Each structure stands twice: as structure tokens, then as C-alpha cells.
Amino acid sequence: MNLPAGPEWEILAAMLHTLIHRIYRVEVLVRGDRAILKGEVFSRQVADSIKHLVALHAPVRGLDSELTWASPLYSADSPDMDVEFNWPAAAKIKGTSTETIERLPMIKPLGKAELGKRFDLMVDLVTVVGDDTFGEFSVTLPHGWEAIEVDAVLSSGSLEIADRDRRRTIRLNSDGSSVPVLFSGVVTPDAQRTSSVTIMLALAYRGRDVGYAERTVALSDTPEIGPASGALGAISVELDTKAKGPDLTVRIFEIDNTGRYQWSFEVAPTIENIDIDRFGDRDLKESPKDYFLKRFANCPTMKPGQHLGKLQGIGEQIWEMTPPQFRDLYVDVLNQVGPGFSIQIVTNEPYVPWELMFPTDVRVPSPHHLFLAHPIARWLGNSGSRHKEFEQGKRVSFVPEYLQDDTLDSAREEGKWLVQALGAIAGDASYAGFRDFLHAQHVDRIQLIHFAGHGASEEHQENGLRLNENDWITLDDINSSVRVGRDHRSMFILNACQVGQNQYALGAISGWPQALIRQGFGGVVAPLWSVQDDTASDFMRKFLAEFIQNGRTLGQAALDARTLHGDKDASAYAYMFYGDVMATASK
Numbered sequence: 001m002n003l004p005a006g007p008e009w010e011i012l013a014a015m016l017h018t019l020i021h022r023i024y025r026v027e028v029l030v031r032g033d034r035a036i037l038k039g040e041v042f043s044r045q046v047a048d049s050i051k052h053l054v055a056l057h058a059p060v061r062g063l064d065s066e067l068t069w070a071s072p073l074y075s076a077d078s079p080d081m082d083v084e085f086n087w088p089a090a091a092k093i094k095g096t097s098t099e100t101i102e103r104l105p106m107i108k109p110l111g112k113a114e115l116g117k118r119f120d121l122m123v124d125l126v127t128v129v130g131d132d133t134f135g136e137f138s139v140t141l142p143h144g145w146e147a148i149e150v151d152a153v154l155s156s157g158s159l160e161i162a163d164r165d166r167r168r169t170i171r172l173n174s175d176g177s178s179v180p181v182l183f184s185g186v187v188t189p190d191a192q193r194t195s196s197v198t199i200m201l202a203l204a205y206r207g208r209d210v211g212y213a214e215r216t217v218a219l220s221d222t223p224e225i226g227p228a229s230g231a232l233g234a235i236s237v238e239l240d241t242k243a244k245g246p247d248l249t250v251r252i253f254e255i256d257n258t259g260r261y262q263w264s265f266e267v268a269p270t271i272e273n274i275d276i277d278r279f280g281d282r283d284l285k286e287s288p289k290d291y292f293l294k295r296f297a298n299c300p301t302m303k304p305g306q307h308l309g310k311l312q313g314i315g316e317q318i319w320e321m322t323p324p325q326f327r328d329l330y331v332d333v334l335n336q337v338g339p340g341f342s343i344q345i346v347t348n349e350p351y352v353p354w355e356l357m358f359p360t361d362v363r364v365p366s367p368h369h370l371f372l373a374h375p376i377a378r379w380l381g382n383s384g385s386r387h388k389e390f391e392q393g394k395r396v397s398f399v400p401e402y403l404q405d406d407t408l409d410s411a412r413e414e415g416k417w418l419v420q421a422l423g424a425i426a427g428d429a430s431y432a433g434f435r436d437f438l439h440a441q442h443v444d445r446i447q448l449i450h451f452a453g454h455g456a457s458e459e460h461q462e463n464g465l466r467l468n469e470n471d472w473i474t475l476d477d478i479n480s481s482v483r484v485g486r487d488h489r490s491m492f493i494l495n496a497c498q499v500g501q502n503q504y505a506l507g508a509i510s511g512w513p514q515a516l517i518r519q520g521f522g523g524v525v526a527p528l529w530s531v532q533d534d535t536a537s538d539f540m541r542k543f544l545a546e547f548i549q550n551g552r553t554l555g556q557a558a559l560d561a562r563t564l565h566g567d568k569d570a571s572a573y574a575y576m577f578y579g580d581v582m583a584t585a586s587k
Helices: 007-017 044-057 288-296 306-321 324-337 409-422 431-439 484-488 512-518 533-549 554-565
Strands: 023-031 034-041 062-069 098-109 118-126 136-142 147-155 167-173 181-187 196-205 208-218 234-238 248-255 260-267 280-283 343-347 376-380 394-398 446-456 464-466 472-474 491-497 523-527 575-578
Touching (some): 007 044, 007 118, 023 044, 034 044, 044 062, 044 167, 098 196, 098 208, 118 147, 118 167, 147 248, 147 260, 167 181, 196 248, 196 260, 208 248, 208 343, 260 324, 280 324, 376 512, 394 409, 409 533, 431 472, 446 484, 446 533, 491 533, 512 523, 512 575, 523 533, 554 575
Parallel strands (some): 034 062, 136 234, 343 376, 376 575, 394 446, 446 491, 491 523
Antiparallel strands (some): 098 136, 147 167, 147 196, 196 208, 446 464, 464 472
């Protein structure tokens, strides 16, 4: 590979190097303000990728291509002459049978990270493992596909980047080649706090988040901080699926555990003429956990009826804390789609219940809490792919029998209802029985795991689920030996009820949703604070009836249950739904 000398050609050389295993010979000559591209490559798609990279990154104004390709599928004497700087859209996908391809996310620094100076990053989805790759990006495509385009959206608290430069499009070709993208920013003084620059990268296809990647790069005068890292397990998107994606995706990424958030967005391809290249920045001025504890301390003891006004006040505070870019986009989507559009939240922290926000904008008619106006669910952005369908399988319900007649009556009836109405199996709610079930390699698919009983968070002397004989299963038990989530992508229902006044349950501060998702569960439902036994049971029965019996989406079933029981007490406001807002369950 032969390119002109000089620093202005270094970035192009580095990006062309990603295609080196598919280049036989490439030479770039410069005549006046135009580049002459000569050589032989593996295929026409590789030639197109090279032309696109030269057009983007060569310090010239035009390009003449004399590349030929030697793939057995193409003629070797088919040069493509006089190419101007326009790039065709990805080829249409055709065919009915499918194939799965795998790519590795790559975040590669192109130089040192130095305070106040430009820092360049190359991002790609590649086929070859290297020091700058991690995780996995698996894509299911129809046979005969030629190319797809995946958006890469960058967030960083240590790089100053113009909004228009935060989104780039990676092109994947069927022959294994790709067109990488370049991000450039200036390293800000914020990098001094950690002596590093952290890059968070969201991957999206046609308005749907399909992956997350992260890398930390040390400042040039500090020791190197490890290789790239990202979500464990496969990050997948099935492009031939008929499943509908969310209308609006809201990414909320906390920066370096500082309480500062960067916001970015996607909208469904059916929503047109709306600018999604808006990026918001908000600072809580405190840790997210402290924010939650201060504002929600009284939720478990709110009197029925009084909870409506108090929670609206908290919801309005959360709305005012959102960046104006989100508020404007929300209004734009509302005006185009109408009320009740679906919302997917993708975040990397579990504390702030953004779903509870209550709009105060005069542009929003008849405002309500987001989770009482929209199908809505959240997902942890650094936890791999969201599960779109909970396939038909066994449902298992664990309802402990406690000593001193401390069993929750409504929980007992809830378990019986699952057995009678949903065909669930009553599981052994002892410590050994529950643990062994989670660890076992089940031959039959497990669709749903349900727990109804006492639970507590770290504010209590125990942190977890209280089982028979007053034994507890804790977060330490949710480890890599738990197989059922990874094997079956099951849904886990934690209907852990009242443990005493001012005790938080298994939602935000306990870490249970995060731990279960990390072990592969495709969905988790858990309350943020201690809930009343009877309301909790009624709420869960309504949700499961809509989700499993009536075929509603996860977000719509949650909305139906909250709408029916929201006026009773604060319990219906406590539940957080982790999963794909458009996910469905087979009967």
C-alpha cells in the first residue's frame, strides 16, 4: 500500500490498514487537487470502501479510480473511473432464508490523548480480533444481502465534539469488508479527574439500539489503562424480523460516575423530518443514588390518595432536570405521532426513575407521568442485546412459606393464580431448591421465573429474597453459576413485598436487576421501594394477564397494569420494567 507522505495522510493510512487483508495492491497518486487511485483488491465492495475512505479523508477535492477487483465472483478487468464524492445508500436486502455474521466492535485511538489537543478515534465492526476489539456484534440477515449501515453514536465527558460530529455510519459489506468511521474531538480539562478519556459508543440500526461499546484511554503522561471493553455476550439485531421497534429511544449515559449525564436519541424510521442529532448534557450535582434516596424516602409510607400529588411533584422535578433537547424532541414526536407512542430508555445507571417524570411544558396537552402515558421500559446499555420475544416455555413460581405465619396472603394467592391461569409450576422455595433451579441446565425452555414474598435491600440487614425457613438468597448467589438466564433469556419477576417501613425493595439501590441482566435474563420486573401486599399482587396479575394471556407488548402490559391500579396507592408507581418495550411473550 503506497500513499503520499505527510501527517495529513496518516489517518487515511490507518483506516485503510483495516482492509489490508483484502487489498492486493493500492497506490494513491496526487495530480493537482485530485487523487488517482490505482491497484487491485479482493472485490468491488472493497473497492467501494476504499473510495469512500479516500473521499472522506484525503486532502484533495476529487477522485479518479482505476481500481480493479479479483474476486472469483467478479471480473478482474472492470475499473470504475472518475468517481465524485458521493456515496450510494446501502444496497437493498433481498432473500428469504437467513445467515448469521459476526463482527467485533473496534475503538482504535489514532494518536495520544493530550489535554487541549485534538484526539482522533477510528470505530469499526471488523472480522479480525485485535488489541482494539472486544465483545461481539452478531447480525442475522437474509441470504443475498449486500450491505447494511449501522449508526455509531459517541458520548464522552472528556471530549469536546460538535453535535453534528457525534453520529457516524459504519457500512458493512457481505464480503467481510467495511467502511470504518472517524470521530475527532478536543480533550477537555475534565479528563484530569481520572487521568483518562472514556468513550461510550451506542450502535443503532434503523432507529433501534443494537449494541454498546466502551473504551478508556489514558492521558499521554499516565500509564495505559487496559484494552477496550464492552458488553458481555452477543450484541444482536435481526434485520429480517417483523417485530416493531420503539417509536423513541432515549439514551441516558452517566459520565465517569459523576452524576453528569449525556443524552442522545433515536426515532423509528416511520417518523420523518425530525432531527435526532440532538445531544443533551445534565448534571445532578450529587450521586444518582443519593438523589434517589433523598426524593423517594417517603414513598413506602405515602397514604393512599396523597401519593398522587406527592409523586406528581417528584415527577415534575425529574422533568425539569432533563435537557431541553429531550423536551423539544418529546414534543416533536408527540405532535407527529400522537399520544401513547412507545419509549425505550437505555441507560448505564439504575437509580433515577426517569419513567416517572411528569411534563410541565405547556406544549404537552393533558400531561401525565411518562409511564402512565406511554408504553415504556428501560435497559442497561452495557448489558448486551434486548430480548424481543419470550418464547413459549415453562413458567415457575416460587412463593415461600415463612415461620410464625409470616407468609403474605396475597403472595400465596398470586402463586396459586399463576398455577391455575398460566399453567405455572410451583417451585421449591427453599434456599437449596431455588439456587439449584437457577444453576441447573434445563432441557425444556424456561420462559418465566416468578417470586412473590419478602425482600429487602442493602438498607436492611439482609439484601435479597427471603425464602423458606427464613433463609435468604442474596446478590452473591447471582453469579456465573446461574445458567437459566443465559440459556433461555427468561423473564424474572421479583414481586418482593413489604419488609417494614422505610425499607427499599429490589429495584434501584439493591443491584438485583443489574445482577440478573448480567447473567443473561432477557427481562426483569422489580419494585423500587417496599410495596403493599394486596396492591402488588393485583398489579402483577394484571400485568401477566395482559403480557402472556392477551399478547400485549411488555410496555403496553405495564401501562395497562399501572393505569388500573395507579389510583390505589404508591405501589403501582414503584415497578420498573427492564427489557425491550416492544417485547412479546408466547402463550
